[in-house]
Amino acid sequence: MSLDKPIGDEATLVAAVLxxxxxxxxxxxxPKRTLNRLFFSTSIHVSLWLSLLYMALTAGNGLPWMRACCxxxxxxxxxxxxLREAVVGSRGRALRRTILGWAAVCAVMxxxxxxxLFVPEHSSKEDKIFGLGxxxxxxxxxxxxxxxxxxxxxRARTLSGIARIELNILLLGGCITGGVVIILMLCSVITGVxxxxxxxxxxxxxxxSMTVLAITTxxxxxxxxxxxxxxxxxxxxxxxxxxxxxxxxxxxxxxxEPFGFIATTGIILLIAQKLDNxxxxxxxxxxQLTRVTRQxxxxxxxxxxxxxxASKYEKIIEQYLGATVVMIDYSVKSGKCELGRLGIREKDLxxxxxxxxxxxxxxxxxxxxxxxKEMSTLLGRNGANAIIFESGSTLDVLIGLGERPSGRPYVYxxxxxxxxxxxxxxxxxxxxxxxxxxxxxxxxxxAGVLGAGVAHEIRxxxxxxxxxxxxxxxxxxxxxxxxxxxxxxxxxxxxxEGLTEQLMNLASPRKPEVAIYSLRRMIxxxxxxxxxxxxxxxxxVELALIDGDDDIAVDPNSFRQVLIxxxxxxxxxxxxxxxxxxxxxxxxxxxxxxxxxxxxxxGPGIRPEERGRLFEVFHTTKSNGFGLGLALxxxxxxxxxxELTVDPFIEGEGAAFRVLFPWKASS
Numbered sequence: 308m309s310l311d312k313p314i315g316d317e318a319t320l321v322a323a324v325l326x327x328x329x330x331x332x333x334x335x336x337x338p339k340r341t342l343n344r345l346f347f348s349t350s351i352h353v354s355l356w357l358s359l360l361y362m363a364l365t366a367g368n369g370l371p372w373m374r375a376c377c378x379x380x381x382x383x384x385x386x387x388x389x390l391r392e393a394v395v396g397s398r399g400r401a402l403r404r405t406i407l408g409w410a411a412v413c414a415v416m417x418x419x420x421x422x423x424l425f426v427p428e429h430s431s432k433e434d435k436i437f438g439l440g441x442x443x444x445x446x447x448x449x450x451x452x453x454x455x456x457x458x459x460x461x462r463a464r465t466l467s468g469i470a471r472i473e474l475n476i477l478l479l480g481g482c483i484t485g486g487v488v489i490i491l492m493l494c495s496v497i498t499g500v501x502x503x504x505x506x507x508x509x510x511x512x513x514x515x516s517m518t519v520l521a522i523t524t525x526x527x528x529x530x531x532x533x534x535x536x537x538x539x540x541x542x543x544x545x546x547x548x549x550x551x552x553x554x555x556x557x558x559x560x561x562x563x564e565p566f567g568f569i570a571t572t573g574i575i576l577l578i579a580q581k582l583d584n585x586x587x588x589x590x591x592x593x594x595q596l597t598r599v600t601r602q603x604x605x606x607x608x609x610x611x612x613x614x615x616x617a618s619k620y621e622k623i624i625e626q627y628l629g630a631t632v633v634m635i636d637y638s639v640k641s642g643k644c645e646l647g648r649l650g651i652r653e654k655d656l657x658x659x660x661x662x663x664x665x666x667x668x669x670x671x672x673x674x675x676x677x678x679x680k681e682m683s684t685l686l687g688r689n690g691a692n693a694i695i696f697e698s699g700s701t702l703d704v705l706i707g708l709g710e711r712p713s714g715r716p717y718v719y720x721x722x723x724x725x726x727x728x729x730x731x732x733x734x735x736x737x738x739x740x741x742x743x744x745x746x747x748x749x750x751x752x753x754a755g756v757l758g759a760g761v762a763h764e765i766r767x768x769x770x771x772x773x774x775x776x777x778x779x780x781x782x783x784x785x786x787x788x789x790x791x792x793x794x795x796x797x798x799x800x801x802x803x804e805g806l807t808e809q810l811m812n813l814a815s816p817r818k819p820e821v822a823i824y825s826l827r828r829m830i831x832x833x834x835x836x837x838x839x840x841x842x843x844x845x846x847x848v849e850l851a852l853i854d855g856d857d858d859i860a861v862d863p864n865s866f867r868q869v870l871i872x873x874x875x876x877x878x879x880x881x882x883x884x885x886x887x888x889x890x891x892x893x894x895x896x897x898x899x900x901x902x903x904x905x906x907x908x909x910g911p912g913i914r915p916e917e918r919g920r921l922f923e924v925f926h927t928t929k930s931n932g933f934g935l936g937l938a939l940x941x942x943x944x945x946x947x948x949x950e951l952t953v954d955p956f957i958e959g960e961g962a963a964f965r966v967l968f969p970w971k972a973s974s
Contacts, residue, residue: 381416480518632709880910
């Protein structure tokens with residue numbers, strides 16, 4: 308195919324229409340903004356130039372259209388100047404002098420194409436001749452764009468924040484567009500390849516659209532980010548196209564069509580996916596974001612308190628973005644922020660749900676609405692430059708970002724990164740919230756069971772006390788009644804007092820003072836009390852204690868209470884046993900895991916249906932017990948690193964409770 312064959316004249320007309328649409332979209336976004344209005348007028352200017360270029364390429368006599376096209380192009384640098392000064396915010400006489408100087412230069416560039424110095428009369432379609440004016444026009448255009456570029460660089464150094472970013476994008480988009488168009492014109496003349504002229508509309512459409520969208524939409528982009536994204540896409544298309552061409556040629560020869568086309572398509576899709584991930588790493592990978600994400604999850608493993616986690620996340624995001632202040636809050640779908648870090652009201656949450664995120668720059672660029680005014684007030688009330696909202700199934704998370712010391716605004720890719728972090732934080736908060744909610748439900752359930760048990764245990768002695776009090780007026784003269792009255796009242800009050808004491812020990816156990824003690828020695832200290840209770844019930848006590856080192860790490864006072872509870876349970880378990888011989892055995896041994904204490908009896912044993920609730924409060928199989936002894940003993944031992952278990956049920960072999968003191972605790 309000849310290089311001189313047009314690539315497609317229709318593309319020029321399509322580009323003219325698309326440029327008008329892009330400019331109209333910019334105007335519709337915020338018609339009150341000066342920069343948007345200027346971009347719309349520039350769009351009309353560029354569209355007119357493209358339309359005239361289309362006529363120059365398609366008309367039978369294209370010379371008049373070519374003159375008109377270049378004449379219109381001569382005024383484009385002046386339009387770019389207006390855009391630059393709008394971004395900078397210039398005012399006064401200096402601006403007027405600058406405009407007058409540029410207007411004079413652009414007027415010359417607009418007049419030159421209309422003279423015969425541009426293209427002589429004897430030039431024809433077959434024998435194209437360009438005069439001195441053509442090269443003068445190209446030189447003046449190139450000089451104008453270079454001067455715009457130089458002036459923009461100087462102005463950018465004096466600016467900060469969003470104005471600097473917008474000026475850099477304008478510099479990148481506008482000047483590159485104009486410069487590339489002029490270079491293509493010059494190359495077309497030097498090489499004689501007419502097809503280069505047809506590339507101009509594509510260049511205009513690409514760079515102009517990118518510039519307009521980057522400066523007028525609610526998303527703020529950094530020039531470096533746009534350049535990286537463009538280079539990544541160009542590299543992806545170029546590499547995939549080359550690979551696709553090679554595969555199509557090679558596979559097509561081997562298997563033929565359509566199998567070659569199908570195989571090539573599959574290979575291209577696979578390579579494109581892998582290649583895109585690799586290009587993301589090459590063109591601006593963000594390993595720091597990966598590190599911050601890891602910090603978010605690490606912090607969640609170290610803390611279970613919402614406020615503490617929110618403070619940690621605020622510091623993590625502050626360091627990541629270089630922000631002065633970061634505020635994190637959450638709402639439980641109730642219209643109220645729980646932590647109180649952000650001054651968010653219910654109607655503010657409605658606005659945040661509709662927008663997702665808000666920055667000062669976004670509000671400035673978008674069309675003013677009632678919601679945007681509320682969001683502007685919200686930013687001012689919290690002293691924030693940006694607020695990001697993430698809605699989850701359980702919670703809504705809000706992250707407020709303060710001003711940076713550098714004054715640089717939050718650009719769109721940073722907003723997206725914070726939104727990604729907000730999604731992860733919402734997941735952490737939701738899990739923690741549901742965990743705390745479940746724990747509270749368990750506590751309430753336990754409190755209900757505890758309350759019911761306490762009411763039941765206190766009710767019986769109170770009924771006895773009430774009965775005797777009611778009989779007291781009529782029976783007071785009976786000496787036997789009075790003696791029985793004082794005895795019963797004393798016993799029942801003592802029972803209530805004992806219940807209260809055990810409940811207090813269970814609810815607020817004292818902090819154990821662990822030290823190294825001999826297990827044999829502590830058992831021998833408790834034996835007199837145990838044997839006294841056993842003799843009263845006709846139960847014998849047997850000891851099977853090992854010799855040698857049997858030291859354990861334990862709190863002696865609480866351990867004595869545990870041992871007494873276990874022995875007393877073993878003695879009481881044999882109350883209704885009809886056996887002639889009743890006994891309990893206390894033995895010790897050394898196991899692989901640690902020192903072992905076993906309290907065994909020959910009572911009825913612990914049946915399988917009772918094992919599941921054995922260590923619950925108020926669960927007892929005895930007629931006169933509270934059901935707190937085993938629960939309290941298990942809690943005491945667990946606090947000291949020991950473990951209380953019961954052997955499986957075997958008919959006729961009684962029960963055996965084992966206390967394991969791990970070796971690591973007895974070194």
